[in-house]
Amino acid sequence: MSRIPLDPATSPSFPKAAKKSLGDQQLRRNVRHATDVIQAKRKKMVEERDDWQDLRESGKQIREHTLRYLDQYLEEFERNCTAAGGHVHWARDGKEACAIVTRLAKEAGASEVIKIKTMTSEEIHLNNALEAEGIMAVETDLAELIIQLGEDQPSHIVVPALHKNRHQIREIFKQKMGLENLGETPADLAEAARSYLRHKFLTVPTAVSGANYLIAETGGVCIVESEGNGRMCLTLPETLITVAGIDKVIPRFQDLEVFLQTLPRSATGERMNPYNSVWTGVHEGDGPRNFHVVIMDNARTEVLADEEGRQTLHCIRCGACQNACPVYRQTGGHAYGSVYAGPIGAILTPQLQELHHAESLPYASSLCGACYEVCPVKINIPEVLIHLRHKVVEKHTRGIGKLNPEAVAMKVMANLFRSEARFRAAQKFGRSAEKPLVNREGWIGWLPGMLGGWTQARDLQAMPSETFREWWEKRDKKEAR
Secondary structure, eight states: OOOOOOOTTTSOOHHHHHHHHHTOHHHHHHHHHHHHHHHHHHHHHHHTOTTHHHHHHHHHHHHHHHHHTHHHHHHHHHHHHHHTTOEEEEESSHHHHHHHHHHHHHHTTOSEEEEOOOHHHHHTTHHHHHHHTTOEEEEOSHHHHHHHHTTOOOOOSSOTTTTOOHHHHHHHHHHHHTOTTOOOSHHHHHHHHHHHHHHHHHHOOEEEEOOSEEETTTTEEEEEESSSHHHHHHHSOSEEEEEEEGGGEESOGGGHHHHHHHHHHHHHSOSSOSEEEEEOSOBTTBSOSEEEEEEEOTTHHHHHHOTTTGGGGGOOOOOHHHHHOHHHHHHOSGGGOSSSOHHHHHHHHHHHSOGGGSTTGGGSOOOOSHHHHHOTTOOOHHHHHHHHHHHHHHHHTSGGGGGSHHHHHHHHHHHHHHOHHHHHHHHHHHHHHHGGGBOTTSEEOOOOGGGGGGGSSSOEEOOOSSOHHHHHHHHHHHHHO
16 A cells, blocks of 8 residues: 655655646645635734744754754763663664664564554655565654555645645545545544544554654653644553654754744644653553664764764655745645655755656745745755755866856856956947847747747847936936036
8 A cells, every 4th residue: 555655765856756746737726725824823823922033043042052052962862762671772864774774663563563654764764664574664654654545645744645635535535444435524534534544553562663753861752743643642552662853853842832832833723732642761651561763864964973963863744935926826745746845845845856857846846935934943954945946056066067057147147247248348339239039028939049048938128228227328428518
């Protein structure tokens, strides 16, 4: 039942994938409606707080401090988790993390595991790795269940099935659950999912979860969610295996105070998540008997070493930047070719993957700054996008790359901008050269060669008959007479 996961190494570039998404009117309507609803709720909840900017600043400072002393806090988490009866495993990359989880599941005698929604497991394609070893992973988050049953791919960090509407979900449930007489109200769909999952919760003895936070001070794992499925996965199975990136650690239990206020407001426009679970080791007569935490690097230390890109690791996976992004709102998430879509995906994916697998993503942004304004931990996403664009340009202009047409064109433009005389001459040349292409309304609908990219999806307005500088100079001369 595992689907083909989103993989930047095999996905088409963003411009190609986005063009396909732009032609899907139903997808665009679904994404626009869902993001409009979430943004309106978020705005209302944020405006309730007079100290919202203080909370954002606190979140930023906690994340900065944690990353500065990350090695110490990870070791502290391991000590305290082990002392509480948990087992900590370290994985250098996704392949190693998958191997550890598979081994632990086999040791538990599992042929099936229930899962809480976890972006980290999507990042490393854990479901497929388990299935290859004969272990079926069953998603219990409602949106993830819809994606899994529909053999689809997630398109949003918080709401993975955001691109599906109610009628499409009903058809999936009817076909995959064999419910011919299924009603079409939200309550009908929720009841169908509840009945389907309840049997799994009561019979499958092994669970896999992600983690919103690893608390160094206590060795506890915090998971926040809205449906209660996570609480069922945490409490009912005999064995619980948690997979988390090294960036998920926070120093103190008290630090949750900030994130449990900013995360739900930013993610779903709620004052708090309905279910906030903190799990620390094992306890007699309460919850799993075996508790494992797999802490994974998977290129995060390389991101940490990059002074400008480091702030990407501040992310608390709220998805607010996706809802605010004009590019994401038009294309949806699949065009990004990664489980991390939207503005945060445009900076996270190229850094976690090899850059050449995702070098079109830093350009999947208008740099309008809307993502920075809504980020609850103040990640300056436009700044990181420009940093990554610089890396892409550097890579393509090394050696013989200096001769590629775009690099040559940029050098010519740079020379023009360095000289007022050359710039004025270029403007005059441009006005003459464009004349055959300008229509009666003063627009250009087609440009030749590599310039054609400007007119593929929009018309270009013709240059004015005189520039502002020329008009100003004429005005000065008239006043001087």
